[in-house]
Amino acid sequence: MIVPSGWYPVLEAIRVAGRPVGVKRFGRRLVLWRGKDGAVHAMDERCPHRGAALSDGHVQDNAIACPFHGFEYGADGACQLMPCEGATARIPGGLQVQVYPLREEHEILWLWWGEERAQLPRVPWFDEFGDEAGAATGSFDWPCNYVRSIETNFDFHHLPFVHRRVVKSGHRLDPYHVEVDKDHIKTQGTLRHENEPSGIDFRIEFKAPSVSLITLSAKALGLSADCPIDEANTWRCVRVQQRYTSIPGVRLALSWLALQAEWKLFQNREDLKIIEKVEPRLPHEGKDHLVRADAGTAAFLNLHRRLLDEARTGTNGSAL
Ligand code: FES
Ligand SMILES: [Fe+2]
DSSP states (O other), X not given: XXXXXXXXXXXXGGGOSSSOEEEEETTEEEEEEEOTTSOEEEEESBOTTTOOBGGGSEEETTEEEOTTTOOEEETTSBEEEOGGGOTTOOOOTTOBOOEEOEEEETTEEEEEESSOOSSOOOOOOOGGGOOGXXXXXXXXXXXXXXXXXXXXXXXXXTHHHHTTTTOOOOSEEEEEEEEEETTEEEEEEEEEOXXXXXXXXXXXXXXXXXXXXXXXXXXXXXXXXXXXXXXXXEEEEEEEEEOSOSOHHHHHHHHHHHHXXXXXXXXXXXXXXXXXXXXXXXXXXXXXXXXXXXXXXXXXXXXXXXXXXXXXXXXXXXXX
């Protein structure tokens, strides 16, 4: 189940330039396109005339034109031109595509998934991620439900096992603190050797519905924003920032290298091997037995359940 009424990341903004882009998110086919005025739009991909994929069409000023018969749809999703019927033809009301609120912030496109509202809240973000020019951004698809994907962000104690070739830390997670403030989870802890008081300190935070910040030091930050593709797959956008120098080009190069390492050595290789076999595919009460070190994951699952309950009962009092 997807928590409704929240901003979800759907694609890196840079990927939507002159041509429409088709993506699958929330179990639906969507098209993202950028009008001549620079604004990006999100719509259902299916053309309501006879079902062609609008993502194979083209942008015509501030409208998207279908590849099949050239019908054009504006930013509000309404058909505004049927070339086969002539410029003055009356346009049937059914020629309307579902549009979704979209924002372009932090180099990411965010789609509002949920009920319509006159005023939408801010896109969830961590201001301490700061200097955006020095961050490297990338994304990939993960073969797991988005709840399982987000769970992994809270999980620091897998590092010395899954990533033991690189991470030579101790195994003991202690101390470890978790704090929940409405839709914001904050955790911090130390991974250390059994008889040594110090080790690797970390801070992991989460803002609903799907953004996580991982801080290893004031100089090494990672941010992950997750979006359901469907029940069994997740689109994961990762931004990494290394602040070991103040020279912008070098900072970006270091961030880019860290991002490559994060993907190629860690997430898409070592993590993936574990994640793709985790059962059940969705966390299930009574099946997983969480321990003290999983308190961040437990807080996330509680928050997820609470937001789903609030959405079901119409009592959503959160900031989402
Ligand atoms: S199917 Fe799109 S214009 Fe005909
Ligand atoms: Fe990992």
